[in-house]
Amino acid sequence: MSESNAAGAADAFALSQLMFPTTAVCISVAARHGLADVLAEGSLSVGQLAERTGTDEVQLGKVLRLLAEEGVFREVGPDVFANSRLSHLLRKGFPRSQHAMATLVGEPWLWNSWSKLSEGLASGRPGFELAHGMALWAYLAGDAAAGVVFNDAMRDFSEALSDLVASSYPAFTDSGVVADLGGGTGTYLRAILRTYPSVERGVLADLPAVIEQAETSPELAELLASGRLGLHGGDFFDVVPSGVDVYVVKQVMHSWDDDSIIRLLRRCRETSPEATFVAAEFVRDTKASRFVKNFDLIMTITMNGNIRTEAQYATVFEKGGYELTSVLPTDTAFSLVEARPRPYARFA
Structure with a gap:
């Protein structure tokens, strides 16, 4: 040498x-x-x-x-x-407190997942599954205390950034109905409705147990009472709200494989054929921040999720009946990945 x-x-x-x-x-x-x-x-x-x-x-x-x-x-x-x-x-x-997220970072069940990273590299399986013998979502469903820590952390993280993300897509101004798929207890959708008073109505869609929490959320009470916010309980792979102008997701696409995302996109395309789809996601490229690279690894150890490149987003959107039209930066690590219905799309 x-x-x-x-x-x-x-x-x-x-x-x-x-x-x-x-x-x-x-x-x-x-x-x-x-x-x-x-x-x-x-x-x-x-x-x-x-x-x-x-x-x-x-x-x-x-x-x-x-x-x-x-x-x-x-x-x-x-x-x-x-x-x-x-x-x-x-x-x-x-x-913009990150107390709940900081608490989550130190949870023993999460640290146990990191200990399996080497084994995961050899097997291709997520560290969480190797450490606990089950998928993350099943674990959280069976451990109420862990579920509370996780959900509180996701809420804190979303609350800290949602207004900045929402304000980066001025096209919401011309949207009549916006549906947030997998929107949790409504932090992101509330930010959209607050930032754009011209949006006629928002629809919060998530699993029934999550929607039950949203029904009693003090932050959503005024919007629910006014009728400007509606709730939709169900599995978004099976059913999504209809009569929608813009479907949005935030921190959803990186949790699922391509086939699952394509299935969701096709469901949206069939239900509201003219609706735009806007994903608030991280995008992997040569300029990706250290945060994005760290988050990509976290997705690997927890659920084998992946942060996609712009080209990979374009591919799943095309297969789902959409055309990727823009990737807009925000004042956060998120980008807004916009796709519009692809003419004459046909599904197998």
């Missing part, structure tokens, strides 16, 4: 620094113990914070010092810490 190709001590040290999974775990620990909530009142020493949160002072100090290095919390004096712009997002109820 030539000297120019030989790794030096600095390279070895740089690589070694990438081998610790500590940041994600410490963020989750901080959320679980409410560190940012306690520090909302002002800076505290490690000892004071440990006393107020019922944690071990020595271990807590190590967690805080590591997170301060990453910009999560600030060390304002020797072993004295305060909130930072990032740590505020670990507070419950804070605008």
Whole structure:
């Protein structure tokens, strides 16, 4: 090996620094113990914070010092810490809070899935299935507590970004009826209806158990009472709302294989033949952010989902009876992938 190709001590040290999974775990620990909530009142020493949160002072100090290095919390004096712009997002109820997502990151059942990544590379199966002997959705359906953690995390993540995503598609202005497929408890659809008062009506579609939660959601109460929001319970592979101008999905397509997505698209095409389809999704390309690459791996270990390229989206849309017409950036990691009905489409 030539000297120019030989790794030096600095390279070895740089690589070694990438081998610790500590940041994600410490963020989750901080959320679980409410560190940012306690520090909302002002800076505290490690000892004071440990006393107020019922944690071990020595271990807590190590967690805080590591997170301060990453910009999560600030060390304002020797072993004295305060909130930072990032740590505020670990507070419950804070605008765009990521408390629930941080809690999810540290769940033992999720970490067990990461431990099976190597085995997954050899078998092609998701790490979650290898670790737990069942698919993620079946696990969440059978473990109510895990299901709550997961759903709360998805809601927090969606609430933090939905208004920015919705505002990136001004064509909603001219849409009469917008149906959100797999829309959970309505965070994204609510953002669309709030951003575009001209939209006549929204239809929230998800499984019956999820729609039951939406029925009692305080955030949706006014829209439901006014009739501007309707609810549709059912499996979207079997039935979707009719009389729709725009079908939307957010963080749905990357969870399913091509055949399943094509089946959904054909269902939409048959039910509302003139409707546009707009997917809020991550797009994989050479400029994809570190976040998107990380998320792609998370999809692999949890359900063998995949983030598609623009060309791959074009293929599934064509087979589903649509033509990909644009990929619009947003002020987030999401893109809005728009497809319109393909003339004379025929399905096998």
